[in-house]
Amino acid sequence: MTDENAQATEPSREFSLQRIFVKDISFETPNSPSIFTQEWKPESNLNLNSNVSKLDNDLFEIVLTVTVTTKIGDKTAYLVEVQQGGIFTIRNFPDAEMGHMLGAYCPNILFPYAREVVSDLVSKGSFPQLLLTPVSFDALYAQHMQEQAQSAEPATH
Template sequence: MSEANTAVEKQFSIQKVYTKDISFETPNSPRIFTEKWEPSVDFNLGTNVGPLENSLYEVVLTITITVKSGDSTAYLVEVNQAGIFSLSGFTEQEMSPMVGSFCPNILFPYAREVISDLVAKGGFPQLLLAPVNFDALYAQHLQKVQQQAPGSGAIN
């Protein structure tokens, strides 16, 4: 057999995209609506990957945003945007960036839309999140892992 015939074909597909969890809090309403609007935004992002059956993986992108106006918390929004992805034929070295960067990049626009809608429905000015470079975040994560465990054989 030729090498081309024995190579495993790489396959990727999106099985499902869904919002796993949503939280929106306005701890200082209605008072916050009567104060001068001077927002400061704290943005936190995280991902979690869990294998399912066969070649299926659940990737969950968690975005937490706390907006304060002056010393008061205006609102806190947290969205867990999830997806089920089918990945087969990828090596271990290829799988890590697929679930650590590629899949979160697919989920982010969905989470951004949910957050924008929640904030507007909460009575606040629209919040438009800037795009996120998941490739750069993934590279930073790998660098951090390598610094914490030098010589551990982490993926380059």
């Protein structure tokens, strides 16, 4: 079989970004203005989550939720949550690769946008700038898959 015939039998893969949008934003400063009078030694907690919705045959909505809770002692300075959405066309990828595309590749594209929104909201709340460090969604996806594989294994005695 020639290369030309092989290409004819395998449909070409297609990946494209259709739209990026902010789906939901929340910013709370439950202890303001008194929190501004305290020494700024914050502790922040970052939580990431992604959700996939199939819109059409090859059209997917991916929503990356980024939640940051920052406290000074036991008082919450601020809580910010951003749901950064994207609509992607993903066509003719093998099933083995689709999970990675939806669970790692697409969230990796969305994260810089969510990171910028979080930084802007924190600054507009009159707090020092917050720059979230880059995240390896590939590593998070691999860890998630490993945890799923371990929980699926039957217990041996």
